[in-house]
Amino acid sequence: xxxxxxxxxxxxxRTSKGYEIIDDQGDPVVMVLGHKNVRRCAHNWKTFQSxxxxxxxxxxxxxxxxxxxxxxxxxDPPEHTEYRALVEDWFRRPLQEDYKNELKHLIxxxxxxxxxxxxxxxxxxxxxPLQSRALTLLLNIPLEESETWISWGTHVFRSESSKLDKxxxxxxxxxxxxxxxxxxxxxxxxxxxxxxxxxxxxRKLTKEEVRGVMILIFAGxxxxxxxxxxxxxxxxxxxxESLSLIKKMPTxxxxxxxxxxxxxxxxxxxxxxxxxxxxxxxxAVAQDSRISLCWASANRDDTVFDQPNEVxxxxxxxxxxxxxxxHHKCLGAAHARQLMNVLLTSLSEKVESIKVINQxxxxxxxxxxxxxxxxxxxxxxxxxx
Amino acid sequence: MAKVTFITKDNQxxxxxxxxxxxxxxxxxxxxxxxxxxxxxxxxxxxCHVHIASDDFSKAGELTELEKDMLEFEEHVTNYSxxxxxxxxxxVIDGITVSVVN
Numbered sequence: 075x076x077x078x079x080x081x082x083x084x085x086x087x088r089t090s091k092g093y094e095i096i097d098d099q100g101d102p103v104v105m106v107l108g109h110k111n112v113r114r115c116a117h118n119w120k121t122f123q124s125x126x127x128x129x130x131x132x133x134x135x136x137x138x139x140x141x142x143x144x145x146x147x148x149x150d151p152p153e154h155t156e157y158r159a160l161v162e163d164w165f166r167r168p169l170q171e172d173y174k175n176e177l178k179h180l181i182x183x184x185x186x187x188x189x190x191x192x193x194x195x196x197x198x199x200x201x202x203p204l205q206s207r208a209l210t211l212l213l214n215i216p217l218e219e220s221e222t223w224i225s226w227g228t229h230v231f232r233s234e235s236s237k238l239d240k241x242x243x244x245x246x247x248x249x250x251x252x253x254x255x256x257x258x259x260x261x262x263x264x265x266x267x268x269x270x271x272x273x274x275x276x277r278k279l280t281k282e283e284v285r286g287v288m289i290l291i292f293a294g295x296x297x298x299x300x301x302x303x304x305x306x307x308x309x310x311x312x313x314x315e316s317l318s319l320i321k322k323m324p325t326x327x328x329x330x331x332x333x334x335x336x337x338x339x340x341x342x343x344x345x346x347x348x349x350x351x352x353x354x355x356x357x358a359v360a361q362d363s364r365i366s367l368c369w370a371s372a373n374r375d376d377t378v379f380d381q382p383n384e385v386x387x388x389x390x391x392x393x394x395x396x397x398x399x400x401h402h403k404c405l406g407a408a409h410a411r412q413l414m415n416v417l418l419t420s421l422s423e424k425v426e427s428i429k430v431i432n433q434x435x436x437x438x439x440x441x442x443x444x445x446x447x448x449x450x451x452x453x454x455x456x457x458x459x
Numbered sequence: 460m461a462k463v464t465f466i467t468k469d470n471q472x473x474x475x476x477x478x479x480x481x482x483x484x485x486x487x488x489x490x491x492x493x494x495x496x497x498x499x500x501x502x503x504x505x506x507c508h509v510h511i512a513s514d515d516f517s518k519a520g521e522l523t524e525l526e527k528d529m530l531e532f533e534e535h536v537t538n539y540s541x542x543x544x545x546x547x548x549x550x551v552i553d554g555i556t557v558s559v560v561n
Contacts, residue, residue, distance in 0.1 A: 110528070113528075113532055114532075117532045166495075328499040328500075329499065329501060331499070332498055332499065332501045332503060378528075389501065390501060391501060391502050391523075391525050392498075392501035392502060392503055393501070393502045393503050393525055393528065393529060394501075394503050395503075397503075397504075399532070400532060403504070407497060408497060411497070
């Protein structure tokens with residue numbers, strides 16, 4: 075296996091029974107693995123709800139580290155629809171030309187730094203700074219704020235000693251509370267202000283609701299974007315011809331963004347809680363028990379994708395679910411897509427090749443299944459054009 | 460060359476002309492409100508759902524399996540539903556009228 079390859083550890087389970095049961099802190103999860111079943115369960119919010127106890131639909135569960143409900147992520151229709159409508163336009167700003175140009179400046183700066191060094195550790199010194207700086211655009215706040223987020227490390231909830239670190243999570247929650255208070259005191263045009271001025275059911279959002287939206291944005295878009303960027307660098311290290319292809323045919327970047335996110339599936343799965351007793355793949359699912367929608371497995375389903383374990387940058391039909399599916403599809407997808415599109419294009423213009431010097435893979439363990447989701451570290455050298 | 464009439468949800472009528480690419484691409488090039496095409500046309504997002512005028516439906520060609528699977532989970536699906544990213548702009552669709560669903 076080349077350094078950038080990500081295999082499909084769910085294949086046998088998906089084709090034999092279609093699900094796998096894993097334990098998560100004593101609250102088991104039935105992982106749904108096939109593409110069609112994943113989409114069907116994601117669409118059926120009445121039976122498989124997101125609006126359970128805050129933190130419970132996340133796997134591993136976060137019920138022991140937070141009480142705040144993430145919005146609109148942990149809410150079901152019709153309330154979900156109303157909450158989402160408040161932020162939908164804001165999260166489409168990445169499609170604007172000005173936003174794209176500002177992203178390009180940030181990305182070109184990161185590439186310049188990478189090219190100017192003998193070697194660079196991609197996770198900490200490229201992906202994390204880029205993800206953090208780009209987030210200032212999404213929030214419409216000064217670039218300098220990203221230095222605080224970079225100092226938090228690669229996952230706001232996880233430390234090296236523990237998968238779920240409450241003290242680390244509290245750093246984020248305390249920070250967000252402080253930022254909301256600042257926004258209340260000082261008028262402005264950031265996302266904080268947008269939320270504080272938004273009207274929901276003929277009233278202003280509460281501070282707790284604003285907090286819930288902001289926690290979602292910080293937590294949901296951090297590991298995922300960092301893995302997306304880092305895995306892309308590893309892929310180009312193995313496939314310099316792909317950089318040449320995008321340079322020669324820039325429109326390939328559009329389909330490449332979709333194909334790489336399908337192949338990487340930076341978020342392996344997301345849970346739901348059953349509101350009634352039901353079945354999935356002929357397996358009984360009890361009321362108030364959990365299932366998860368395994369995006370990573372669905373994205374390798376060979377009943378849907380030709381050559382699912384190959385990266386085909388100009389794949390035309392690609393109904394992947396890497397950004398989720400149905401009501402709860404990723405709010406930050408437009409931002410992630412734009413960031414990756416600009417990154418692929420800029421890399422193809424400026425970088426001849428990337429050489430991996432050493433790496434430490436990030437392997438998730440879901441019961442007996444081990445899945446590579448990215449890297450703890452990836453040291454590489456960048457060769458300019 | 461194909462001339463296509465888009466009708467948005469707020470009853471705005473936009474006439475667009477094109478020679479190639481997808482109907483979704485044509486709509487986006489003419490800023491047709493409600494056609495988002497987030498995934499660029501690979502059939503992942505379902506944000507380019509349209510209803511083809513009944514008289515024009517056959518001109519748009521057969522639904523692909525990908526479209527059928529996607530439309531199964533969309534809101535406001537009718538017998539004339541299509542994903543505009545899966546419809547090719549060519550002489551055959553000249554003169555059709557499509558209503559934007561979202």
